[in-house]
Amino acid sequence: MPGGENRLQSTELGGELGERATLVQFSSAFCAPCRATRRVLGEVAAMVPGVAHVEIDAEARLDLVRALDVRGTPTVLVLDAGGRIVRRAAGQPRKADVIAALGVAVGES
DSSP: OTTSTTBOOHHHHTSOOOSSEEEEEEEOTTOHHHHHHHHHHHHHHHHSTTEEEEEEETTTTHHHHHHTTOOSSSEEEEEETTSBEEEEEESOOOHHHHHHHHHHHHHHO
16 A cells, blocks of 8 residues: 555645645545535535645546545545544545544544
8 A cells, every 4th residue: 555554645645634634535527426525525624723635536546546445436534644544434424424533533643
């Protein structure tokens, strides 16, 4: 896996890691739930200081999709401050679930 032991770096993501946590979203062009997921993750990242939202085009990053075993879009990964994957979800998330997952990421970092 890129980054080793379930860790991702900003160079692999194509965006900066958040100071406290990062929400990574794998999307595809014609995915309606991806648009809603983008909105939810963007809102949460704006609400919580030190949290970044990085969206990755799954079709453009098949290397990362395969390495992380992403099977559909949207898929969301929650990374702690060090880039370690602490939570993963497939499908459109609820805002409350994203906030709860961030609590875990911030608490474990």
